[in-house]
Amino acid sequence: MKTILLAEDDPFIIDIYTNQFGREGYRVDIARDGQMALEKIKNNQPDLLVLDINLPKIDGCEILKIIRENLKTRNLKVIVISNLAPKDYPDDISDFGVIKYFLKVELTPEEMINTVNEILK
Numbered sequence: 001m002k003t004i005l006l007a008e009d010d011p012f013i014i015d016i017y018t019n020q021f022g023r024e025g026y027r028v029d030i031a032r033d034g035q036m037a038l039e040k041i042k043n044n045q046p047d048l049l050v051l052d053i054n055l056p057k058i059d060g061c062e063i064l065k066i067i068r069e070n071l072k073t074r075n076l077k078v079i080v081i082s083n084l085a086p087k088d089y090p091d092d093i094s095d096f097g098v099i100k101y102f103l104k105v106e107l108t109p110e111e112m113i114n115t116v117n118e119i120l121k
Contacts, residue, residue: 005046034058051108064096
């Protein structure tokens with residue numbers, strides 16, 4: 001069973017995607033802040049990281065830098081979900097090997113599931 005780590009602090013979004021991913025047969029792990037996300041990436045090695053950029057403790061941009069610099073995690077597949085457009089960040093998100101970038105306000109659960117299925121199945 002493939003594992004998705006959902007690094008997100010919004011309980012509503014966590015609930016939606018945990019249920020959607022579970023129905024598709026994925027195991028879902030949750031990290032509500034960046035520090036927890038890094039620990040879970042290191043200890044559990046998920047198949048896919050769904051990453052919010054605006055996280056408490058350590059933001060998503062920093063997480064991307066850290067995982068891409070580490071030999072064990074540099075090839076981790078990442079989907080970013082955010083309230084801000086990529087151009088609004090100080091770093092170029094595309095430099096971090098992100099497979100897909102979604103604006104939360106434009107993203108539907110169906111679109112997320114279709115993207116995850118394309119990546120993992």
